Amino acid sequence: MYSWIPFYEELAEKLVDYKDRQPKLIEFLKQMKSEGAKIFPLRDKGADGASMNLEEIDPFTFLATANRGITEDNRKAILRRFKEVFQLTAEVPGDFSGVPRVNNLNAWFFAYKYDRKADDIQSLWRLFEILVKERRVDEAHFNRCLEIQKLSISKLSIGLYWFSPIEILPYDSLTQKFLADHGLNQNVDDYASYMAMLEAVKEKFSGPFNEISWEAFQHLGSQHTLHNKLIAGALQEDRNCSYNVWKEKVGDILAPVYNDLAKAIKDAEIPVGKAVKYNRPKKDTAKERQCLYSIKWNFENPTPDLGPNPIQFQIGLGERIQGGDHSIWWGVCWWGKAEYADAVTRFFESLEAESKFINKEGSALFGGTNVWLVQKRYSSEDVASIDHDIKEEIIEDFMNIAQALEDASPPIIVTPPPDPEEYSxxxxxxxxxxxxxxxxxxxxxxxxxxxxxxxxxxxxxxxxxxxxxxxxxxxxxxxxxxxxxxxxxxxxxxxxxxxxxxxxxxxxxxxxxxxxxxxxxxxxxxxxxxxxxxxxxxxxxxxxxxxxxxxxxxxxxxxxxxxxxxxxxxxxxxxxxxxxxxxxxxxxxxxxxxxxxxxxxxxxxxxxxxLQPEFGGKFKKHLAEFGVSSELIEQLVSRVSELNSFIVADKKNLGPGFEIGHSFFCPLETVADARTWYNRIVRLEIKPQLMEYWFDAPEKAEERADLLYI
The missing domain is CATH 3.40.50.300 (P-loop containing nucleotide triphosphate hydrolases)
Structure with a gap:
C-alpha cells in the first residue's frame, strides 16, 4: 500500500523546475492526449468568452490529470508517461490507497482566463514551491490561493496532500464526514482554522495522515461498490411487475446518479442546456422504444449540416432492442428531419468513443428520425462487476464527448486587437x-x-x-x-x-x-x-x-x-x-x-x-486646416465672442456658465462651403440653445441669433 507516495514526491521535485516553463507541461499533456491518454480539455476562455489555447498551468492541475474520476488503468497509463518524460526512478504506483480525486468536470485549480486574476496561477506555484523546498505550508500564499475563483479549501488541501501526504490531510467530503463521525466537526475556512483542524486530528489519531485518509475512504468510500450493486439490482427487478412500479424503484436508485452528474456538469460550466428528467410511457412492443427513464443535456450543434436541432447527451435505463434485457446506457443522440439523418450518422461515426454503436431509426414520437451514438451500455451483470463508481465513468465519457463536439465545431477566429497607439x-x-x-x-x-x-x-x-x-x-x-x-x-x-x-x-x-x-x-x-x-x-x-x-x-x-x-x-x-x-x-x-x-x-x-470656450490661435488654425477661410474665421470668432460677452453680462438670467463653446464649430471633415456650414450651425444648433436661455423673451433670442449670421 501507499506505493504512490514516493512516486508523487519525486514528481514534485521535478515539477518545481517548471514554474517558468509552463508551456512545456501543456505541450506534454497535448502530446499524451494525441496518443490516446485520457487528458481533460486543454482549452481556456478569453475575456470575450471565445475558446483559446491554454497558456499556463499550475502543478496541482497538472497532477489532477491522473487524480480525477477516471479508471485505475487510465491513471496508471498517465503516470507511466510521467515516469518516462520526467525520468523518475520511483516505480509507477500499484495502488492509490487514500488518494482523493477531484471532480472530472472541474479538475482545474484555477478559473477560465476571463474570470481569474493575473497572478492566480503564479500564486499556486509559489505555494507549491515552498511546500516542496521547505516542507511547510505558507500561510500568506495558502490564504491567497483561497481567493482564486472556485478553489475551495477542500480542493486546495487535496492538491497539497498529493505532494505531501505525511504533513497534509485532505479536507475533502469523505474526510470531513469521517472526522465528524469521530467528534471532530470543525469549521475550516482559512489557514488558521485548517492548521487547528490538523492539530486536533493529531491528538485524536495516532497514525500518519495518509493512513487517516485511507481509513476515511474505507469508512465511507465503499458506498461506490454498494451503489453499483444497487443499480444492478434495480435492473434485475421483476419484469413481470407493472412498468410504473418498476420505474419508481429504478428512479429512486438512479436519482443520486442523475443529481451528482447534474451538479458536476453545472460546476464545470460546460455550455449545455439544463438537465431535464423525463419518463416515457412503455410501449406494447419492447423493441419499439429503447428509452424508459432518462435525463438529458442539450449541446449546440457544431455544424449547420446537422440541421437546427441540438445534440443531446443522455443517461438512462432502457430495454435493449435485441432481447428486451434491461440495461443502463449513456451517449449522445439527435432527432430531426430525415434529410439530415445521414449527415448526423457520419458525424457520430467520427466521434471518438471506446465502446459505441450507431443506431438510426424513424421516430413516430418525434415525427422524424432518431440517430444514436451509444457510448456505453451495461447489463445488470456488467454493472455489478465494475470496480469503480459508475458515475465517474459516465462523467469521463460526458467530458470526452463535450470535448469532441467542441473540437468538431468550426474554429472561432478571434483577431487580436492592435496594440494601443502611444499617447503623450x-x-x-x-x-x-x-x-x-x-x-x-x-x-x-x-x-x-x-x-x-x-x-x-x-x-x-x-x-x-x-x-x-x-x-x-x-x-x-x-x-x-x-x-x-x-x-x-x-x-x-x-x-x-x-x-x-x-x-x-x-x-x-x-x-x-x-x-x-x-x-x-x-x-x-x-x-x-x-x-x-x-x-x-x-x-x-x-x-x-x-x-x-x-x-x-x-x-x-x-x-x-x-x-x-x-x-x-x-x-x-x-x-x-x-x-x-x-x-x-x-x-x-x-x-x-x-x-x-x-x-x-x-x-x-x-x-x-x-472649462471655458477657446477661440484662440489653436482654434483658428484648426478651422483653416479644414478649409475655412481666414476672413470667415475672424467673423466667426468676433460674432460668437460678442454673443458670449452678452451672455456673461446677463447675470440675472445667465452668466459665464452659459457661454457658447468652441466645439460647436469643430468640423469632422473638410468644409466645402464654409458660409453655408457656419449659418447652418447657427440656425440648427445655436439658435435653439438661445431660445432655451431666453425662453421668456424669445425676441431677445431671435435678435442675438440674427447678429451671428454671416
Missing part, C-alpha cells in the same frame, strides 16, 4: 485648444485626488478632454481600460452598482451594475490604470446612485483594507472595495437648468475644473 501630453495638446500648463494641472489633480469633475457650458469639450486625460496618464490610447456612461434622471444604484433584475422565467437575479463590473476588471489588473468617465454626472440623484461608494471613492479609502459589505451582500464576508488604480472623471453641464445640485458630500471628494 504632447499628443493630447495637439488635439486640444488648451495650453500645456492647464492640462498638466488637471492631470496632476486627477493622479493625486483620483476623482475630478470637468464643468462648463455646452460645447467646451468636457467629454473629449476626459478621454484625453485618461490616454495621457496611461501613455497609450487603450479604450479597454476606459469606460464611459451617461447619467440621467432615472439612473439608479441598481444600474450603477448592484441590484435584482427580472429573469425570463418570472424570477429575479442579483446582477452587477456597470461600475461594479468595471471595478472587478481594475482589481484583477492592479499594475495598470483604469478610468471611469461619467458624462452629465449631475443629472442623476447622486446620493442614491453612489450609495456606500460615497466613502469608498475617496482617495485615501482605496484598497482591500477599506472593503465593506454592499447593500445586497448575502453576508458580511461578501465585501467590496475600489482599487487604487481606478480613477473617476465626471463632466457637468453648467447650462442645463434641469440638473440636480451636487451636494457637499460629493463635492468634497472631487476636484472641480471649469
Amino acid at each position: 501630453v504632447e499628443t493630447a495638446l495637439s488635439e486640444l485648444f488648451m495650453d500645456e500648463k492647464t492640462f498638466v494641472e488637471i492631470m496632476s489633480a486627477l493622479a493625486y485626488r483620483k476623482n475630478i469633475i470637468l464643468q462648463g457650458p455646452p460645447g467646451v469639450g468636457k467629454t473629449f478632454l476626459a478621454k484625453r486625460l485618461a490616454y495621457a496618464m496611461m501613455g497609450k490610447k487603450d479604450n479597454e481600460r476606459v469606460e464611459m456612461i451617461q447619467f440621467h434622471q432615472s439612473y439608479a444604484y441598481e444600474d450603477f452598482i448592484q441590484g435584482y433584475r427580472p429573469t425570463d422565467n418570472g424570477g429575479f437575479d442579483l446582477k452587477n451594475g456597470v461600475f461594479h463590473e468595471f471595478v472587478k476588471r481594475a482589481q484583477q489588473d492592479p499594475d495598470h490604470q483604469y478610468f471611469f468617465v461619467i458624462d452629465e454626472i449631475n443629472r442623476a440623484n447622486l446620493g442614491k446612485v453612489f450609495g456606500e461608494l460615497m466613502m469608498l471613492i475617496e482617495a485615501d479609502k482605496r484598497g482591500a483594507e477599506y472593503s465593506i459589505p454592499m447593500a445586497y451582500a448575502k453576508n458580511s464576508e461578501e465585501r467590496f472595495y475600489i482599487p487604487k488604480n481606478l480613477y473617476l472623471i465626471g463632466t457637468m453641464n453648467t447650462a442645463d437648468r434641469s440638473i440636480t445640485i451636487v451636494d457637499y458630500a460629493l463635492r468634497r471628494r472631487f476636484s472641480f475644473f471649469s
